[in-house]
Amino acid sequence: MxxxxxxxxxGGPAGMAAAVSARQNGIENIVILERDHVLGGILNQxxxxxxxxxxxxxxLTGPEYADRYEQxxxxxxxxxxxxxxxxxxxxxxxxxASDLLPGVRCIHVSAVxxxxxxxxxETKAVILAMGCRERPRGALNIPGYRxxxxxxxxxxxxxxxxxxxxxxxxxxxxxxGDIGLIMARxxxxxxxxxxxxxxxxxxxxxxxxxxxxxxxDYDIPLLLSHTVVxxxxxxxxxxxxxxKVDEKGRPLPGTQIEYECDTLLLSCGLLPENELSKTAGVxxxxxxxxxxxxxxxxxxxPGMFACGNVLHVHDLVDYVSEEASLAGKYAACxxxxxxxxxxxDGTKAKERAAEDGTEAKEEPAKDGTELEAAVTDDTELxxxxxxxxxxxxxxxxxxxxMADQVVVRFRVGGVYQDRYISVYLGEQRLLHAKRRILTxxxxxxxxxxxxxxxxxxxxxxIRIDLEEE
Amino acid sequence: MFDTVIIGAGVTGAAVARELSRYQLKVCVxxxxxxxxxxxxxxxxxxxxxxxxxxxxxxxxxxxxxxxxLMDQWSxxxxxxxxxxxxxxxxxxxxxMERLEALxxxxxxxxxxxxxxxxxxxxxxxxxPNLSDQTAAVLWAPTGGIVCPFLYNIAAAENAAKxxxxxxxxxxxxxIIKKEWGYEIATKEGLITTxxxxxxxxxxxxxxxxxxxxxxxxxxxxxxxxxxxxxxxGTHVNSTIFxxxxxxxxxxxxxxxxxxxxxMGPTAVDxxxxxxxxxxxxxxxEVLEKSxxxxxxxxxxxVITSFAGLRAHEVGRDFVLGxxxxxxxxxxxxxxxxxxxxxxxxxxxxxxxxxxxxxxxKKKEHFHSKRRGIVHPFELPEEQRQELVSQNPAYGVIVCRxxxxxxxxxxxxxxxxxxxxxxxxxxxxxxxGMGRCQAGFCSPRVxxxxxxxxxxxxxxxxxxGGKSMLVYSDAAQVxxxxxxxxxxxxxxxx
Numbered sequence: 001m002x003x004x005x006x007x008x009x010x011g012g013p014a015g016m017a018a019a020v021s022a023r024q025n026g027i028e029n030i031v032i033l034e035r036d037h038v039l040g041g042i043l044n045q046x047x048x049x050x051x052x053x054x055x056x057x058x059x060l061t062g063p064e065y066a067d068r069y070e071q072x073x074x075x076x077x078x079x080x081x082x083x084x085x086x087x088x089x090x091x092x093x094x095x096x097a098s099d100l101l102p103g104v105r106c107i108h109v110s111a112v113x114x115x116x117x118x119x120x121x122e123t124k125a126v127i128l129a130m131g132c133r134e135r136p137r138g139a140l141n142i143p144g145y146r147x148x149x150x151x152x153x154x155x156x157x158x159x160x161x162x163x164x165x166x167x168x169x170x171x172x173x174x175x176x177g178d179i180g181l182i183m184a185r186x187x188x189x190x191x192x193x194x195x196x197x198x199x200x201x202x203x204x205x206x207x208x209x210x211x212x213x214x215x216x217d218y219d220i221p222l223l224l225s226h227t228v229v230x231x232x233x234x235x236x237x238x239x240x241x242x243x244k245v246d247e248k249g250r251p252l253p254g255t256q257i258e259y260e261c262d263t264l265l266l267s268c269g270l271l272p273e274n275e276l277s278k279t280a281g282v283x284x285x286x287x288x289x290x291x292x293x294x295x296x297x298x299x300x301x302p303g304m305f306a307c308g309n310v311l312h313v314h315d316l317v318d319y320v321s322e323e324a325s326l327a328g329k330y331a332a333c334x335x336x337x338x339x340x341x342x343x344x345d346g347t348k349a350k351e352r353a354a355e356d357g358t359e360a361k362e363e364p365a366k367d368g369t370e371l372e373a374a375v376t377d378d379t380e381l382x383x384x385x386x387x388x389x390x391x392x393x394x395x396x397x398x399x400x401x402m403a404d405q406v407v408v409r410f411r412v413g414g415v416y417q418d419r420y421i422s423v424y425l426g427e428q429r430l431l432h433a434k435r436r437i438l439t440x441x442x443x444x445x446x447x448x449x450x451x452x453x454x455x456x457x458x459x460x461x462i463r464i465d466l467e468e469e
Numbered sequence: 470m471f472d473t474v475i476i477g478a479g480v481t482g483a484a485v486a487r488e489l490s491r492y493q494l495k496v497c498v499x500x501x502x503x504x505x506x507x508x509x510x511x512x513x514x515x516x517x518x519x520x521x522x523x524x525x526x527x528x529x530x531x532x533x534x535x536x537x538x539l540m541d542q543w544s545x546x547x548x549x550x551x552x553x554x555x556x557x558x559x560x561x562x563x564x565x566m567e568r569l570e571a572l573x574x575x576x577x578x579x580x581x582x583x584x585x586x587x588x589x590x591x592x593x594x595x596x597x598p599n600l601s602d603q604t605a606a607v608l609w610a611p612t613g614g615i616v617c618p619f620l621y622n623i624a625a626a627e628n629a630a631k632x633x634x635x636x637x638x639x640x641x642x643x644x645i646i647k648k649e650w651g652y653e654i655a656t657k658e659g660l661i662t663t664x665x666x667x668x669x670x671x672x673x674x675x676x677x678x679x680x681x682x683x684x685x686x687x688x689x690x691x692x693x694x695x696x697x698x699x700x701x702x703g704t705h706v707n708s709t710i711f712x713x714x715x716x717x718x719x720x721x722x723x724x725x726x727x728x729x730x731x732x733m734g735p736t737a738v739d740x741x742x743x744x745x746x747x748x749x750x751x752x753x754x755e756v757l758e759k760s761x762x763x764x765x766x767x768x769x770x771x772v773i774t775s776f777a778g779l780r781a782h783e784v785g786r787d788f789v790l791g792x793x794x795x796x797x798x799x800x801x802x803x804x805x806x807x808x809x810x811x812x813x814x815x816x817x818x819x820x821x822x823x824x825x826x827x828x829x830x831k832k833k834e835h836f837h838s839k840r841r842g843i844v845h846p847f848e849l850p851e852e853q854r855q856e857l858v859s860q861n862p863a864y865g866v867i868v869c870r871x872x873x874x875x876x877x878x879x880x881x882x883x884x885x886x887x888x889x890x891x892x893x894x895x896x897x898x899x900x901x902g903m904g905r906c907q908a909g910f911c912s913p914r915v916x917x918x919x920x921x922x923x924x925x926x927x928x929x930x931x932x933x934g935g936k937s938m939l940v941y942s943d944a945a946q947v948x949x950x951x952x953x954x955x956x957x958x959x960x961x962x963x
Contacts, residue, residue, distance in 0.1 A: 035867065085867035087847075114865040117858035118851065136907035138697070138774030145747045146776065148932035148939050152909045159913055165927055165940035234744055235937040251750070275871075278701075 002121045005029040005335050007109045009086050009276065010129035012041020013317050014308025014324040016069035018127045021328030023076045027335055031121060032073070032080035033111055039073065039080060040066030041131055042154070043317065045161045048182055050209075054318035065317060084113040089126060089280035089304075107280075107303060124338055125331045128277055128291065128299070128306040129324065132270040132313055134179070140268055142174075144231030144240075153179040153267035157186065166190060168263025172240050173197040174228050176204040176211070178315070178441075180267025185214035187265075194218070195259050198226040198242050200249055203415045205269070205441050207315060227251060228264065237262050270313045280304065287391040288312040294380060295397035295406045296330040297323065303338075305331045312393050312409070315443045319409070379456055381425075387465035388412050388419070388438075397462070399453035408464065409445045412438045416466055421446060424463040425453065438466065471497045471663040472828055474654055476642055476677060478502075479510035480618065480810055481802045482669035483625035484817025487547075489667075490632035491821070492830040497663070498626070498634060499656060501641035503934030504894045505887060506622035508671045510810070511897065512746065512778025513693070514735060515618050515726055516709055518808040519556055519610035521576030521584065528788040530579045532812035532819070537612055539814040547624035548842040549617055550727040556613025556709040557596075559763035561603040568713055569608050576610065583611040599705055601763050613709055617727045618810055619897035620842060623887070625817070628840040630886045632833070638890075639934070642670070645680040651798055652681070665798040665824055672743040672781045674789075674803035681796040686789060686803055690743050690779040693735025694752035696760075699771040699905050703729040705764070712763045721759040723767065728872075728900065733760040733767070735778070748777045773905050780806035790816065791823070800824055843881050843898060847873050868918070869911040871904020879915060883922040890923065892916065893933040916940070 006027050008015045011034030019032050038044060043051070046062030053059060056068065073080065088110040109121045134152040149168055151159070156167045157179065169192050173180045176199040184194045197215060202225050204211055215222050223242065229251050230241040244255035272290035274282075283300035285292045290311040291299040298305050307327035308320045379399060383392045392410040416438040423431040423446055430452045438444065446464065473489060475482045478500035489496050500507070517540050523529035544551035560569040569586060576584045587593055588606040600607070630636055637658065644655040651664040668677045675686040698705075703725050712720030723733050736752040753775055760767055783789055783804025793799045800823065802816055809816075824830075846854040846864050857877075858865040864877030882889045882898040889895045892902065895915050902908030902915065916930045916939060923930075931937040 035870065083866050085870065085873075087873065112846075112858070112865050112867065114858065114862035117855045117862075117865050118846075133906050134909050136773060136905070136909060138772055138907050139770075141696070141753050141772060141775055143748045143750045143753060143775075148937035155909050155912060159940055163913060163917075163927070163940075165942065167940055169941065229750065231747075234746075235933070235935045 001108075002119065003029070004031045004121050004123040006031075006125045006127065006331055007107075007121055007123040008032045008127045008129055009089075009109070010034065010041065010131055010308075010310070011036075011039040011080055011082070012129065012131050012308065013043055013066060013069065013320050014131065014310070014327075015041070015127070015129035016066070016073050017321040017324035018129055018305075018307055018328035018331070019078045020069065020072045020076060021325040022127075022332045023078055025329050025332035027332045030078050032078065033084045033086050033109070034080060034082050035085045037083050039070045039082070045154070045158045046182075047161045048186070051317050054316065055321050062317075069321070081111075081113060084111050086111045086276055089276055105303065124335050125303040125305065127327050127331055128282070128304065128310050129308050129327075130273045130276060130310045132272045132309040134266070135269040135271055137266055140174075140266070142228050142231060144228075145234055147231070147233040147235055147237050149233070149237030149263045150231065151263070151265055153177070153183045153265045156183055156265050160186060160190060166192065167265075168192060168237075168261075170195060170261040171263040171265060172228075172242070172259050172261050173265040173267060175199060175267035175269065176206050176222060177267040177269060178206040178210050180265060181206045181210040181214040183265055183267065184220050185218060188218050188220070192263075194220050195261055196221045196223055196242070198223045198228065200225070200227045200245060200268075203439055203441070207441055229256065231264060237264055240264050270309065272310050272312065274310060277306070277310070282306075285391055285395060288393070290393070293394045295394045295402045296333075297327040297394065298330060298334070303334055305334075312391070312411075315441075319443070322407075379458070381453065381456065381460065381462050383408060383462045383464060385410060385464055387467070388414065388416060389464050389466060392464055397448060397453075399450065399456050402448075402450050402453075404450050406448045407445050408448055409443050410464065411440055411443055412466065413440060415439050419466045419468060422465055422467045423448065424465075426457065426460045432467075470651070471495050471661065472830070473497075473665045473667060473824055474499060474652070474661060474663040475667040475669055476654075477508075477669035477671055477674075478505040478622075478626055478636065479508050479669065479671050480506070480622045480625070480813040481671075481805050481816055482667070483622050483629060484813045485667050485669060485802065485820045486629035486634045487625040487632075488817040488821030489824060490629045490634045491832050491836045492825045493833055494825065494828060494830050496629075496634045497661065498629070498636045499640045499642055499654070499661070500636065500638050503638050503890050504897075505626040505636075506619050506897060507933070509778055509781060509805075510618055510622050510671075512695070512776050513618060513780075513810055514695075514722060514724065514807070515615055515732065516556070516722070516724060516811065517551065517614035517616050518811040519576065519584075519613040520579050520581045520808070520811070521572055521608070521610060522808065523579065525575060525578040528790055529808060529812065532788065532815040533808040534579055534581055536808075536812040536815035537614070539818070540614060540616065543625075543814050544616070544621075546838050547621070547628055547840045549620040549624040551614055551616045551621070552727055553612060553614040554708050554725060555609065555611045556711065557600075557610070558608040558711045558713055559600060559604055560606045560608075560713045561601050561763065563605040565713060565715060566606060568715060569606055572713075573608055576608070581610060581612065585609045597706055597708065597710070599764050599766055600710070601765050604763075615709065615724060615727050616810070623898060624840055624842065627885065627887055628837070631837050631840060636887055642677060645677060647681050647796060647799075665800065665828065667800045667802065667820060667824060669802045669805075671805065672779055674781060674801065674805075675783070678793060678799075678801055678803060681799050682793040683795055684793070686801075687784045688804060689782045689784070690740050690745065691782040691806065692738045692740050692745060692752070692777050692779050694748045694756055694775065694777040695732060695734030696753065696756050696769075696772045696775045697726075698731040698733070698768065699773050700729045702731040702768045702771040705731050705767060710763050712759070720762065721756055723760050723764045728903075730773075731767070731771075733757075739782070740779070743779065746777050746779060748775050752777070774907055781809075782806050788812070788816070790820065792827070798827070843878050843885070845878060846875055868914050869899070869901035869904060871906050871910075872900040874899045874901040874911070876918065879918050880922060883919060889919075891931045891933050891937070892919070892939070895919065912939075
């Protein structure tokens with residue numbers, strides 16, 4: 001069996017940044033496994049600009065941004081396998097037999113491609129960087145026919161920007177997520193008529209700048225609190241019906257608007273793609289659907305890290321790169337530490353992992369604490385999102401192991417004006433920062449300093465919430 | 470001139486074709502669509518019923534039980550997935566026990582094997598942990614099963630083709646005229662002559678029948694809507710769970726599918742339009758609501774798609790099978806609604822026997838009873854799949870991530886006889902696009918493969934034939950006067 005120190009699943013922005021960082025932190029034997037025929041992931045089809053302002057202090061297109069990292073991957077001679085699909089991740093069985101990693105737990109990654117067929121890699125650590133996918137029509141249960149002409153916004157984006165074909169001429173878009181907004185502009189520029197963008201919620205799920213630059217600049221109406229209630233056309237879409245919805249999202253009678261169109265694009269949310277994480281037994285956060293990670297971006301399975309949109313959906317690729325660099329660094333630390341102190345014996349590791357898997361599914365929040373308490377005596381502080389804060393990434397931090405500062409990112413559950421983001425440790429307020437406006441479309445962050453946690457009492461938790469004053 | 474023309478390439482037509490191909494006959498199947506399995510056969514519960522539902526003595530009762538019995542052999546010979554997962558009728562009201570008992574007695578009269586009424590709560594919990602807490606008793610039918618209706622239909626048709634049956638697609642029948650020697654059939658592609666006709670036209674079987682017979686049939690489309698759940702929900706139940714028929718009508722069923730999803734439905738709404746396969750908000754809500762009556766805690770957020778199909782309900786309520794009384798040589802398979810899928814193999818045998826006898830046909834010396842399906846590498850033992858990829862590397866490239874469908878499978882689906890011609894054709898043969906992302910990732914690549922294999926432009930690739938084109942060549946084809954005007958203005962000003 002092939003051996004590696006670090007396997008990175010996904011060669012998009014997250015995977016590439018993680019690989020580069022891991023190499024820069026001293027890891028030699030790295031393999032990136034990418035399912036597409038090029039590196040870069042979804043950036044390859046994002047030909048609009050606006051990428052890289054934070055990372056490179058300049059405005060790049062998606063492919064340009066990806067190329068910067070691809071060049072680094074190549075300069076650092078990091079191995080990558082294209083058109084390679086990972087089919088399974090599991091704990092290695094014969095850990096003692098591993099000569100590369102004597103006495104250290106290892107992970108088996110199974111994959112398939114046209115060159116090697118079905119193959120396995122034995123590795124010390126894995127970084128999950130599979131990204132996310134779009135919510136399909138079925139999940140929305142939109143009634144009507146099922147003709148040609150219904151696309152997710154991302155599929156339409158690929159058809160136009162990568163393949164050079166137009167998915168339609170007269171378009172209605174459901175959902176005001178960023179891809180939907182970008183595609184409203186893109187299709188208009190390519191000569192299509194975008195009749196309307198409908199959004200179920202009373203607010204847009206996209207960034208304000210995209211609403212201005214992609215809709216308002218082109219006079220495309222944004223209909224908030226509207227949804228699709230019918231799709232007409234037996235072969236190709238011939239029309240769709242929108243209706244206004246009440247506060248529970250139920251269509252209101254008498255508010256139907258008919259549109260003659262040949263295309264319906266769906267931009268109704270992105271879902272972290274975690275089928276592999278599930279087969280591996282990684283504990284997932286209920287709200288995000290992504291792995292629950294600690295401040296080192298490590299999942300409930302030791303040696304398995306996660307970063308980018310597989311963790312939670314980011315607004316900006318710059319944040320993905322930043323997060324992924326950290327994941328690469330922490331994976332490198334883990335691998336080096338494992339080299340120095342191969343402490344655990346295989347059976348114990350396996351038992352522990354089995355416990356993680358089952359327990360974590362029911363109570364992901366508790367899992368980290370028990371795990372660390374049992375193994376290293378380290379305290380792991382849970383971060384509890386409350387009062388409008390939907391989730392946080394990471395969802396726990398370790399005051400001992402944490403870096404001098406840790407960025408905690410989250411989204412809020414509604415539109416809030418003039419609120420304070422507050423962070424508490426027990427009863428003690430650590431941070432209190434005013435925001436003029438908070439919306440679900442924009443990811444928020446707070447920075448937790450190591451110095452906050454000099455004296456921590458047992459069972460204390462960190463709480464992040466929104467306060468009016 | 471053909472000996473027999475079968476109209477319709479759904480499960481009934483395909484099963485008749487397969488069985489008729491045992492004989493020394495010149496047989497042709499006419500299909501309106503560009504593929505087999507495009508009507509009622511593609512949108513149903515995918516259930517092989519045990520056979521207790523129909524009144525004893527009816528065709529439905531006899532052929533359901535007979536068809537069910539044939540499925541093991543057919544799935545083996547034709548290589549399509551079929552599982553006897555058993556079925557349960559759940560009675561949640563102790564006051565309605567006599568209805569369950571009546572169903573049991575009916576099943577006995579229909580000679581359904583292994584029927585049992587189970588009241589032991591502990592045993593029921595072991596069999597089905599997610600049955601409603603109100604469950605008083607169930608009727609257990611171990612012979613109930615689930616099948617992939619697409620692969621079954623495709624397999625039977627491919628096997629018929631292998632045995633010499635000719636298939637003509639996009640050949641909608643527009644008229645049938647009785648002649649002394651047989652029938653003249655007008656299609657959009659021209660005239661076809663034949664000694665006998667088998668009418669397996671599903672929802673349109675009445676229209677065709679009424680072209681040659683004065684004893685009119687009347688088929689009402691009865692729509693059923695379904696919700697399909699992700700594979701993560703696929704083990705929520707083990708067997709097919711029915712509600713006790715009663716005040717809520719026949720109710721909706723909850724069943725695993727052979728591919729590991731969970732399926733819920735159908736509704737039953739009579740509609741006028743024979744093409745009205747649209748879902749409605751009311752019907753989808755009904756499916757979601759009623760599914761909970763017999764099964765608890767269904768993870769309804771896992772719905773990945775919804776669809777509707779039309780049952781061909783004949784006014785006489787039973788299957789209409791046999792030679793039309795006033796049109797010799799015109800054989801009807803009409804009103805094939807539930808349990809039509811379950812009965813189809815038996816209908817195929819019965820009808821083929823009748824037609825062959827009427828033509829005094831002899832059996833062929835060499836009939837190929839076996840057909841092999843498309844190889845899915847993930848179902849092979851490790852060594853074999855490694856061998857497959859080394860011989861054909863396309864089997865090492867995953868195109869559909871959700872269902873792990875390889876490029877090799879998709880190419881094979883297009884290349885084999887009666888191959889796929891559209892995205893939906895690929896989907897039904899390989900499951901590419903049938904998973905949780907519902908073709909979001911794979912459809913552009915599948916479109917490219919279709920264009921490449923068929924030697925057509927991407928703009929000619931369709932979702933399901935006809936005018937269901939997916940893309941236009943470029944923006945130039947998208948002609949918008951106002952957009953052009955704006956550019957002209959800009960240029961003039963410049």
